[in-house]
Amino acid sequence: MAIFSTEKEVKRDVTPTIIGNRDSITGEIHAESDVLxxxxxxxxxxxKQSISVIAGGCVEGNFHADKVIVSGKVTGMVRANQVVIKGGGLIEGEIAYRILIIEENGALEGKCALLKQNVLAEDAKEA
Known part of the structure; x- marks a missing residue:
């Protein structure tokens, strides 16, 4: 069975973390993958990747990620390289970003600050 010793390990994609529309969770998430x-x-x-809050999603807490996309409601502090607030999306609180995009009918109520360097997951906390 020499074939098994010469085969390369199959690289698997990281499965995203999903909180479904009927789920309610309290706690802390450390993710290598995208969070939906x-x-x-x-x-x-x-x-370490992106956090997306869908139109029906509601979050109260803090985000540290490479990219944050909000179509629902977020209350708290967001720290990311790129923050996108989609139409109908709302962030109430503070954001620190390198790139900020607010689409028509998207809203930000709070403070914002431009970051001078990239946000790394290790900078916030090890995932």
Whole structure:
């Protein structure tokens, strides 16, 4: 069975973390993958990739990620290289970003600050 010793390990994609539309979770998430929120979440999220809050999603807490996309509602502090607030999306609180995009009918109520360097997951906390 020499074939098994010469085969390379199959590289698997990282499965995203999903909070469904009927889910309500409180706690802290440390993710290597994308995080998708369609339900309710209260707590902090540290993601090495992106965090997306779908139109029905509602979050109360803090985000640290490479990219944050909001179509629902976020209350708290967002720290990311890129923040996108989609139409109908709302962030109430503070954001620190390198790139900020607010689409028509998207809203930000709070303070914002431009970051001078990239946000790394290690900068916030190890995921």
């Amino acid at each position: 929120i369609d339900g309710k979440f209260k707590g902090d999220i540290y993601a």
